[in-house]
Amino acid sequence: MAMLHIIRSSGFTSNALTQCLNMTLPEDTILLMDDGCYNLNHPMMLEAQFKQQELAVYYISLHASARAQSSNQSSFSAIDLDDVLGLIFKHDNAITWS
Amino acid sequence: MAMLHIIRSSGFTSNALTQCLNMTLPEDTILLMDDGCYNLNHPMMLEAQFKQQELAVYYISLHASARAQSSNQSSFSAIDLDDVLGLIFKHDNAITWS
Amino acid sequence: MSEQIQTDKTIAILNTQAPFSSAAGKEALDAALIFGSFEQATSLFFMADGVFQVIGDQNAESIELKDYLKTFSALEFYDIENIYVCAQSLTERNLTANFHLDNVQVLSNEEFSQHLHAHNVIYRF
Amino acid sequence: MSEQIQTDKTIAILNTQAPFSSAAGKEALDAALIFGSFEQATSLFFMADGVFQVIGDQNAESIELKDYLKTFSALEFYDIENIYVCAQSLTERNLTANFHLDNVQVLSNEEFSQHLHAHNVIYRF
Amino acid sequence: MQNTLALVVTTPPNSNLTTTAINLVHAALNNGVKLIGVFFYQDGVLNAAKHLAIPSDEFQTLTQWQQLSSDYNVPLYLCITAAEKRGLSDELNQHELSNIDKAFTVSGLGELVELTSKAERVVQL
């Protein structure tokens, strides 16, 4: 089943990003929310995307800009909370990595 | 000034162990307390001790055994809370890495 | 509220924290037991520092903590039989497969992930 | 309690957490300002995710948060002039030396550690 | 058919993570998703604390939950076991003495089982 991984913490402080990336399968989606947006330029995020090109990565635009974070990865998509609801129902299940 | 570093969290989950080891100077002391005892066998702890042989490392015996943790490093000393008071006053200052 | 909830959902309780310093492990187990008592198909997963919850020879009472780890034995009573532990997390922590509960299945990262994906709802603690 | 506390102690407030998701940054700043108002020699340190507190172009209000980062400007008023940022933490996070406060000193790991060691009391947030 | 969603909130009221949860509730309401309930567990139970004193120029978490309950009939379920371990109590002599806000329904973990079973999707925040 395709899983939505909601990351809400910084991978520089917490192990949750590593845990998440150990669990992703190709059809899964990663959503960076809140402090999860600090991972936009985390080496592990970039490596994960490089290794699993099919892995979709989204981030909440407002949460990233509030933190002065941005991405130059064209494959990372900026979305809003309305879009998150679409993602929740499009996927079979979800894990929140806080 | 000689500093006492009190580590109370697992370096496998939190970045605090890394932060601490980035800040230690040779005359400092590391004290593993509570979940800090999970670091007894953490590769970074072993490496730090190997690199800075002068660095003193203590751990609360009761906190380690409660967690089924032990060390085979002869240079890591098991102590109790009474000994901690001695360490607090022997050092000039302290940081708690929770 | 009835003890007869009609559902074919599978529930995963994913443990990622060590047992003593936070309430997470106990609150995860409380949730698992309630799901079990309502006859929901529930599985327990342990990864990262969560594996410290299942290793043997711990002694919570020596640090003045009520030993909630003993409550794990109630899982069997509620037919919660799927208990999965991540092998990589054990290895990283220099831990052997010495557990205080029975029926533990140690899985590779891939197997662990696939089992997790097979559940409808995942609560992470 | 008097505003004239006799002491020659130096106080370090060490920030290690990002600004918005926990109260830590704000409570650290509250403490720093009180120490300053009692004319205690106080320094601010930022390392690890704490460096996210000092970078420029943040917009707390856009996520419905009162911008406590603006309160940093009060530090000057209390003669808190030592503001140290860890260079390695900036580099690891792909951040440039673009700060929302003045007088920031970016230090190498070694210098940062030595300054920290020179304080009598260190509170970590 | 209308999509149904349940949320589990585990973050305290003074965190911006809770603001995000509230905003996601609004997004659900605006997008025709039926929110069948919000369950407060772990540190999330502190959201039900009646006497929260947050400065008037900061985000009023409690007011927001109250409005979601009164204006949009979003059911708010408080896990009383988790709440009692964090200083909340509904067993005080009179209703006026309770420190739980009345927008919240005092519940047990059984309510989480119900919500999990009934909602098409569950998200933990």
Add this chain to the structure above:
Amino acid sequence: MQNTLALVVTTPPNSNLTTTAINLVHAALNNGVKLIGVFFYQDGVLNAAKHLAIPSDEFQTLTQWQQLSSDYNVPLYLCITAAEKRGLSDELNQHELSNIDKAFTVSGLGELVELTSKAERVVQL
């Protein structure tokens, strides 16, 4: 001359980290160290919650603090700003309505400045 110590407690009452803090206080008393005060800040303020309901077979954090205050005259200072953001209040009409236990002295951060200045050593737990 007697060594003097001040402690800053930042961990909540349902954490074993707080048990360690209490045990360190006892160790200080047993070793002739003068504990000039314990300051409760950040999530540590929850230790002062009067209505904590912890099962009788679990560690009674509040009872322990009360005894340290009554039997050993250890001063317990509560940071009221941090407390009010976490649901505690001393501004209720009558003393009986307050949800702060009376073993704790309601204080501001100025008390932390005093303790920091007076104690030979300060430890944050």
